[in-house]
Amino acid sequence: MCVGVPAKVIEKQEFSALVDVMGSRTTVGIIFVPEVEVGEYVIVHAGQAMSIIDEEYAKESVEEWRKLTDARTS
Amino acid sequence: MCVGVPAKVIEKQEFSALVDVMGSRTTVGIIFVPEVEVGEYVIVHAGQAMSIIDEEYAKESVEEWRKLTDARTS
Amino acid sequence: MEKRISLAHGDGGELSHRLIKSVFVEAFGHNNEAMFDASALTIPVRDIAVTTDSFVIKPVFFPGGSIGKLAVAGTVNDLAVSGAKPLYLTCGFVIEEGFEISDLRAIVSDMAKEAKKTGVTIIAGDTKVVERGSADGVYINTTGIGIYENGRKPSLQFTEGDAVIISGTIGDHGIAVLAERGELGISVPIDSDCASLNTMLLKVCEEIDDVRIMRDPTRGGLATTLVEIAEDFSLTIVLNESSIPVREEVHGMCELIGFDPLYIANEGKAILIVPNEHKDKVMEILLQFPEGKDAAVIGEVTGTEKGQLLLETPLGSKRLLTRLAGMMLPRIC
Amino acid sequence: MEKRISLAHGDGGELSHRLIKSVFVEAFGHNNEAMFDASALTIPVRDIAVTTDSFVIKPVFFPGGSIGKLAVAGTVNDLAVSGAKPLYLTCGFVIEEGFEISDLRAIVSDMAKEAKKTGVTIIAGDTKVVERGSADGVYINTTGIGIYENGRKPSLQFTEGDAVIISGTIGDHGIAVLAERGELGISVPIDSDCASLNTMLLKVCEEIDDVRIMRDPTRGGLATTLVEIAEDFSLTIVLNESSIPVREEVHGMCELIGFDPLYIANEGKAILIVPNEHKDKVMEILLQFPEGKDAAVIGEVTGTEKGQLLLETPLGSKRLLTRLAGMMLPRIC
Amino acid sequence: MQELLKQSSNPEILKPLLQAVKEKAAEFISLYGRKPAFMEVCGSHTMALAKSGVKQALREDVSLISGPGCPVCVTDQHSIDSMIALAEGDGRIICTFGDMMKVPGSRQSLMDAKINGKDIRVVYSPVDSIRIAEENPGKEVIFLGIGFETTIPILAILVEEAYKKGLGNFSIWMTTKLVEPILRHLLNCGDVMLDGFLLPGHVSIVLGEEAYSFLPEEYNIGGVISGFEPAELLSGIYKLLDIAITKDTRIINDHPSVVTKSGNVVAKQLMEKYFSLCDEAWRGIGSIPSSGLSIRREFDQFDAKKKFKVDPGEPKKTKCRCGEVIRGLINPTDCVLFGKACNPMKPVGPCMVSAEGSCAAYYQYMRECN
Amino acid sequence: MQELLKQSSNPEILKPLLQAVKEKAAEFISLYGRKPAFMEVCGSHTMALAKSGVKQALREDVSLISGPGCPVCVTDQHSIDSMIALAEGDGRIICTFGDMMKVPGSRQSLMDAKINGKDIRVVYSPVDSIRIAEENPGKEVIFLGIGFETTIPILAILVEEAYKKGLGNFSIWMTTKLVEPILRHLLNCGDVMLDGFLLPGHVSIVLGEEAYSFLPEEYNIGGVISGFEPAELLSGIYKLLDIAITKDTRIINDHPSVVTKSGNVVAKQLMEKYFSLCDEAWRGIGSIPSSGLSIRREFDQFDAKKKFKVDPGEPKKTKCRCGEVIRGLINPTDCVLFGKACNPMKPVGPCMVSAEGSCAAYYQYMRECN
Numbered sequence A, B: 001m002c003v004g005v006p007a008k009v010i011e012k013q014e015f016s017a018l019v020d021v022m023g024s025r026t027t028v029g030i031i032f033v034p035e036v037e038v039g040e041y042v043i044v045h046a047g048q049a050m051s052i053i054d055e056e057y058a059k060e061s062v063e064e065w066r067k068l069t070d071a072r073t074s
Numbered sequence C, D: 001m002e003k004r005i006s007l008a009h010g011d012g013g014e015l016s017h018r019l020i021k022s023v024f025v026e027a028f029g030h031n032n033e034a035m036f037d038a039s040a041l042t043i044p045v046r047d048i049a050v051t052t053d054s055f056v057i058k059p060v061f062f063p064g065g066s067i068g069k070l071a072v073a074g075t076v077n078d079l080a081v082s083g084a085k086p087l088y089l090t091c092g093f094v095i096e097e098g099f100e101i102s103d104l105r106a107i108v109s110d111m112a113k114e115a116k117k118t119g120v121t122i123i124a125g126d127t128k129v130v131e132r133g134s135a136d137g138v139y140i141n142t143t144g145i146g147i148y149e150n151g152r153k154p155s156l157q158f159t160e161g162d163a164v165i166i167s168g169t170i171g172d173h174g175i176a177v178l179a180e181r182g183e184l185g186i187s188v189p190i191d192s193d194c195a196s197l198n199t200m201l202l203k204v205c206e207e208i209d210d211v212r213i214m215r216d217p218t219r220g221g222l223a224t225t226l227v228e229i230a231e232d233f234s235l236t237i238v239l240n241e242s243s244i245p246v247r248e249e250v251h252g253m254c255e256l257i258g259f260d261p262l263y264i265a266n267e268g269k270a271i272l273i274v275p276n277e278h279k280d281k282v283m284e285i286l287l288q289f290p291e292g293k294d295a296a297v298i299g300e301v302t303g304t305e306k307g308q309l310l311l312e313t314p315l316g317s318k319r320l321l322t323r324l325a326g327m328m329l330p331r332i333c
Numbered sequence E, F: 001m002q003e004l005l006k007q008s009s010n011p012e013i014l015k016p017l018l019q020a021v022k023e024k025a026a027e028f029i030s031l032y033g034r035k036p037a038f039m040e041v042c043g044s045h046t047m048a049l050a051k052s053g054v055k056q057a058l059r060e061d062v063s064l065i066s067g068p069g070c071p072v073c074v075t076d077q078h079s080i081d082s083m084i085a086l087a088e089g090d091g092r093i094i095c096t097f098g099d100m101m102k103v104p105g106s107r108q109s110l111m112d113a114k115i116n117g118k119d120i121r122v123v124y125s126p127v128d129s130i131r132i133a134e135e136n137p138g139k140e141v142i143f144l145g146i147g148f149e150t151t152i153p154i155l156a157i158l159v160e161e162a163y164k165k166g167l168g169n170f171s172i173w174m175t176t177k178l179v180e181p182i183l184r185h186l187l188n189c190g191d192v193m194l195d196g197f198l199l200p201g202h203v204s205i206v207l208g209e210e211a212y213s214f215l216p217e218e219y220n221i222g223g224v225i226s227g228f229e230p231a232e233l234l235s236g237i238y239k240l241l242d243i244a245i246t247k248d249t250r251i252i253n254d255h256p257s258v259v260t261k262s263g264n265v266v267a268k269q270l271m272e273k274y275f276s277l278c279d280e281a282w283r284g285i286g287s288i289p290s291s292g293l294s295i296r297r298e299f300d301q302f303d304a305k306k307k308f309k310v311d312p313g314e315p316k317k318t319k320c321r322c323g324e325v326i327r328g329l330i331n332p333t334d335c336v337l338f339g340k341a342c343n344p345m346k347p348v349g350p351c352m353v354s355a356e357g358s359c360a361a362y363y364q365y366m367r368e369c370n
């Protein structure tokens, strides 16, 4: 439905932020995530940050995969 | 002051005429020479026929030259 | 197939592939399109001539030809006037988005026809597509390779008395195209002279020992080309105004808009400078060809020290001719 | 001299003459402009390669190069990948009225520099000027002539197991230029890979006996070029997705706008298919050159019957790659 | 964080994860004697599954059915024709996502209209169209507003901006779609048998996990909200298998790093402020009541449908079966046109145009390597 | 008729005719001990004399002085700067005769403005500018109206057409010149000694033979109305010599095939209807009262000078001596810039731009063949 890309917030203005996607940089709207802070990651869709990525949850997901994985590679 | 070219009238409309300049053809205004007739020659300047060429006078001029000339070549 | 060219026809993908296959490869008669992008060949001799020209004419179809015919003839002529036998041509197309593919086909077919007629092979090609408004229809670059056989090269050595010959009427191409553009509302019933001159010119080189130089007076016209020759080789060249062949229609259009036929482009004419004693023989050869039927001796080399071109008027006065200075524009004064 | 190009710079008269003298002849180091229009030369051998390309890039200056550098490198590379040593180049300019002459000078100087670096001589040229709005700045056609010495030509004979090598990261040129255009508001800190590869590639041909083929994956990118090879020679080629070198920044930009690096243009990369037993040696040679420092073995020829290109994903699944189908457009889905 | 993100495509994780899914699927098969069937609702899921090779790798294990979640594919022919007819008017600049450019209308596509000289501009970010409107006061600038709930809030921003700036020459041609109504429609029709839904991660950012509670509650079917990276896809399928096996029908949020319980409040408020429910026509399905959003009356001046009259006439009938494809009733390969008359170069239906269309994904990534 | 016309450049006529003129000039010289001096009023005469070689052929026999009859050359610097400033405004299409394109203003020429992206169009026929105005309703179309009495009636047609069609976006920037006032001015100043005027054949078509009666009557100087072909030029000079020798001071109409006694009535009426006398600035001379025509008050809406404010600032001073050249006070070669800093590629003054400018004619046709 929608291309969405993780991007790191580099600079923040009132309604927009400069973000970095593996070195490529662009300015996105932050109307939907006004609380975002520099250093955080957001999901960008059509020039807008739609959501802040929660690092804790991201870690948990990876750990979950590792558990499933470990059961099979060890 | 003004480029002026002799052109032969080929077709005539109310305000314009198709003229021929040694084979090149263009439409010119005849507002200044409404009386012009097909077959006559006009002087064209900037897309307008400015004057009808009087063949009699033209002939006379050439004859005048010839007279001056004959005195010298004979 | 689509009706019009899109940007995708130029992006190297599936559409480019199809365009090349269905338009170019078919017309130029290659059996695989790899050959179309680059070409390996073995040439008969090691003395070659190379020339390149881009063609940007508007309109792309005009009485007497098209940009396709022109792109082949123009480059063939540049080789021929250097005394080389044209063998190979490359072509590079820049096409505007929205250009009709049927028009492209017609242009490419004209190229193929003219190439066949002149005996050159189109060995490599390229197509690029630019956005609407970033070109005016189509631009074609052709680069030609010719060979020098049997010491045909013009000598570039001049002496006083050398005759200057033009192979036909001047200004036909420029005036035919200008009229065809329609902007001035003037119609002129003549065709562009667009033609390949290689057969005729190489015949002259074969039959005449010491052709001095040959040049095709394209952009800038007869006067500009002769000024260049005069300057490059420090010659005084005197042209005889009344012997320069100009069609009545060309003269008429020039009078109307204040242009000078001496500066109008030709695309099927050559200037030849030859030893005075050979001028009749050269004329005889030229007059045998349809492309040379209006050839005329129009002047001579009168000095070999100063680079200048002079025109002798019917009154016997001489005046200096310079290069075309700036564009010619239709004028009232 | 004027600041901007006018139509009169292209009409063959005095201004054309000056432009050629002051911009082209000076940069390309000819001592008279007659040489600039057509050129007679004696080439060392009779086996030659000829290629032509028109360059229409926007913007004309971009990180890592300019249309001038590109026009030389692009044609040099087309010769080099065919195994030929590039010797001569012609160039044809189509310039838009109003183009800054200082920009033209910079472009021509880039051409001269790149030509010098790669050892090619620019032997003929042409300039045409079109009305404002009939071009986008400047278009350049270059036609290249190279020679085959010492049987360097790739064999075009393939066997199962042949290794597919790319000489570096893919997509740099297309992404750098797209970003530089500024329309998407995305900046990417990378340079176009625009570079002449002749020294590196001819070194490979010298050292390795049986190079199968070399190609520069320009428009259409790596995938399109390999599809063409696969189809032209009825090969099954399998690429290993994770071994294809892609810069992070290129990957990032592609993610943002929904592009695929496999289809993005390169201007300083070559695909080499070589016998499996030579792949390490080839890699060793490539890695010695700055242009080859990111070279990687990215796949192999697995069959010589069907023409198809497959991509093996990290999961081990294989999928068919086709030519770029229509233009890539930034998308949200 | 970047390292964490990379893990989702780490082959060392992917291969055992695939193994785990295969084992789980085998468990299902041995239990029920048939392959489990899940529908990925989202077109981006369709594409990601195919491009990463997950779909191919699970061909024997799980039946993954492509759903109606590609906004281009579900746009009906009349709507497409209307947008193209709109573009044909003089003095207009049409702004669109790249996705719409090649969609075939009855007579031509937007791309064709552009080739024929119409001013049609592809924007990456919709707000660029506001700038274009400001720069071209003498022209009407119309944004083609397609999309599901991820994109719709961004269209709301457009209306807000245009309103604040008092732009008289800007409007949106809305033809948006909502997830819940189409899922309900599919389930109500009952013509696809499903063991669960792979739910769209990005739409869920806006809607929130709770938006799907009607699935288990009203239809007794479960779902997993999933991301788009290979590991996320495999994990999502693994959890769907788990639900199907355990019959513990529920919604699992397997993308909690970006999807919250109640979604993005600002985005939902903006949608509410500027848009109201309307009936929408879905390709091959027909009109579904309250399945889309249109601009509220108060903001009529930005509603291109109110501003411009277009009559594209009756759509041309084709043999395209997109309607059935997006309902999961048939596979793209069941369409007689697939790969022949219909291919990415000359698409017959929108499912072959959009990168995330089922037919395009099949064509690009799933065709047999013969 | 075509055959008759061709006679005027028939070498068999020209050479003896030249001989006759030379003999007549010798008669004058033997009588007065000096070369006769005639002024060709018209720039087209200057060019025709030079191009045909008549001027060169008579170098030793007759002093032919170029007069003020090149409309481009007599346009003063401020006027030129104003037209260019006008062209620099946005949303305008400037239509002009090709003649004006390269005239150097203080900062740039119209050609430069075009190269810099301004919409400036060269028309052959002024009425084309009416069509352009109709085709571009969103733009202001301005015709640069230069010229003497041959061209002015055509500008009157423009006003008439624009008025009839009610064009709101069309106007003319008038900077026209009249023959009689400038001749009077030259004679009043008395700084050129002349034995007669070679009078302009085409202007006389409109004005008629009678328009010059003030010359013999008030200034006791004769004139011959002449055509532009070589034989016509020679004949005209022959008759001027005759007048000068016989002292039978009068006006001879040597172009009676197109010039009548009272000129073209329709043209004169149209001029009268739409234009009224105004002061005009002449290059190097300054303002001469009632020496030009401007659009009558009733047709103000077509008067670009009323419609647009332009302030080009003070003209840049150059060493150009066009003012003296057009008054016949110096030869172009007397200007230090001639052929060096000033040449047709980079003209400093308008006399070097116009094909019929004295400096350009000298440069193109008269330079020594060295």
Ligand code: SF4
Residues within 6 Å of the ligand: E319, E320, E321, E322, E323, E325, E332, E335, E336, E337, E338, E339, E342, E343, E347, E348, E349, E350, E351, E352, E353, E359
């Ligand atoms: S293959 Fe083409 S025609 Fe068939 S359903 Fe898909 S999009 Fe429609």
Ligand code: SF4
Residues within 6 Å of the ligand: F319, F320, F321, F322, F323, F325, F332, F335, F336, F337, F338, F339, F342, F343, F347, F348, F349, F350, F351, F352, F353, F359
């Ligand atoms: S030569 Fe040039 S500067 Fe001198 S008077 Fe003539 S136009 Fe003016």
Ligand SMILES: [Mg+2]
Residues within 6 Å of the ligand: C051, C052, C053, C078, D037, D038, D125, D126
């Ligand atoms: Mg050439």
Ligand SMILES: [Mg+2]
Residues within 6 Å of the ligand: C053, C074, C075, C078, C218
């Ligand atoms: Mg040429």
Ligand SMILES: [Mg+2]
Residues within 6 Å of the ligand: C077, C078, C215, C216, C217, C218
């Ligand atoms: Mg030539």
Ligand SMILES: [Mg+2]
Residues within 6 Å of the ligand: C037, C125, C126, C127, D052, D053, D054
């Ligand atoms: Mg190419």
Ligand SMILES: [Mg+2]
Residues within 6 Å of the ligand: C096, C132, C133, C134, C135, C136, C137
């Ligand atoms: Mg165009």
Ligand SMILES: [Mg+2]
Residues within 6 Å of the ligand: C037, C038, C125, C126, D051, D052, D053, D078
């Ligand atoms: Mg090439």
Ligand SMILES: [Mg+2]
Residues within 6 Å of the ligand: D053, D074, D075, D078, D218
């Ligand atoms: Mg290339």
Ligand SMILES: [Mg+2]
Residues within 6 Å of the ligand: D077, D078, D215, D216, D217, D218
């Ligand atoms: Mg290549």
Ligand SMILES: [Mg+2]
Residues within 6 Å of the ligand: C052, C053, C054, D037, D125, D126, D127
């Ligand atoms: Mg050339």
Ligand SMILES: [Mg+2]
Residues within 6 Å of the ligand: C134, D096, D132, D133, D134, D135, D136, D137
């Ligand atoms: Mg442009």
